[in-house]
Amino acid sequence: MNRSRFLFALAVALAPLPAAAQQQSESYKFLSAIEKEDGKEVTTMIETPGSTIINTKAVTTGKGALHILVDHSGSLYMQYLLQHKADPNIRDARGNTPLILAAQAGREDLVDLLLTYNANINLANGAGQTPLIVAVNSRNEPIARKLLAKGADPDQTDNLAGLSARAYALRDSRNPAMVALFKDAPKKTRAQVAGPKF
Numbered sequence: 001m002n003r004s005r006f007l008f009a010l011a012v013a014l015a016p017l018p019a020a021a022q023q024q025s026e027s028y029k030f031l032s033a034i035e036k037e038d039g040k041e042v043t044t045m046i047e048t049p050g051s052t053i054i055n056t057k058a059v060t061t062g063k064g065a066l067h068i069l070v071d072h073s074g075s076l077y078m079q080y081l082l083q084h085k086a087d088p089n090i091r092d093a094r095g096n097t098p099l100i101l102a103a104q105a106g107r108e109d110l111v112d113l114l115l116t117y118n119a120n121i122n123l124a125n126g127a128g129q130t131p132l133i134v135a136v137n138s139r140n141e142p143i144a145r146k147l148l149a150k151g152a153d154p155d156q157t158d159n160l161a162g163l164s165a166r167a168y169a170l171r172d173s174r175n176p177a178m179v180a181l182f183k184d185a186p187k188k189t190r191a192q193v194a195g196p197k198f
Contacts, residue, residue, distance in 0.1 A: 027056040032064045037073060046084050054086045062093030062185065066114075070101040075109045088119035095126035103131040103143050110144055121152045128159030136165045144169070153188045162190045 026045070030053045033041035045053050057064045066086055069078045078098075082088060089097055102110035111131070115121065116119045129137075130146040132152040135144040144165070148154060154166040169175075169182040 006019075025060075026053060029059055029061075030056055030066065031068065034068050035072060037077065039077075040090065054081060054136055055090055057090070059093070060093075062091065064090040064092070064098075066090060066098040067092050067096070067101060068111060070098055070105055072105060075113045078110060079113055082117040084112070088114050088117045090122055091125070095124070097123055097125070097131075099123070099131045100125055100129065100134050103135045103140065103147070104138055106138065106140050106148065108113055108143055108146065111146060115150055121147060121150055122156055124156070126159075128157065130158075130165065132156075132165040133158055133168060136168045136172075136178065136182075139172075139175050139178065141175065141181060144178060148185050151188075154182060154185045155187060156161055 017179045028047050030042070033045065044052060061067075064087075065081055065132060066078060066088065068196060069081070080186070088099070091097055097119065099111065099114045099121070100123075102114060121132075122130055124133075130152065132144060132147045132154065133156075152165070152171075155164045157167075163171075166182045166185065169178045173179065
């Protein structure tokens with residue numbers, strides 16, 4: 001009886017890893033290559049037929065390749081990933097999109113690029129903060145202006161204080177250009193929600 005248990009345990013130990021475990025190690029390799037800006041390794045992994053690695057996320061932070069690139073690289077590397085179907089609306093563990101992180105970091109080049117590839121301009125993170133709210137709170141008037149010009153909603157509220165980008169901007173009198181920008185920003189019309197009325 002002990003021998004059969006030993007043989008069973010040995011067979012289980014020597015069995016090939018399940019696909020999920022193999023994918024996890026591939027994900028780790030891919031995200032490490034992104035952090036190291038190892039173009040050769042990244043290209044090989046992305047261009048492997050049938051590869052879906054491009055939108056993988058880190059287990060602990062939920063960060064994907066585009067999140068990492070906001071801090072690590074220029075727009076050409078990000079453009080390569082977006083051309084190969086990286087999701088511009090991918091969220092990390094806190095709900096941050098690459099566009100939110102780019103607005104926070106003051107990366108106008110990446111804001112432009114992500115918007116070109118259809119990043120959702122009003123997609124909020126877990127705290128309800130949109131790229132526009134983040135730009136206002138970072139006092140980055142050029143990015144706020146750009147986001148408004150592209151259709152960002154100045155009146156979408158967050159979950160932290162229940163305030164919108166417009167409200168945050170008008171409360172902070174230290175930045176007159178930002179105040180003027182939001183005083184003149186038109187209100188967005190929102191589509192009616194379908195469903196029963198009570």
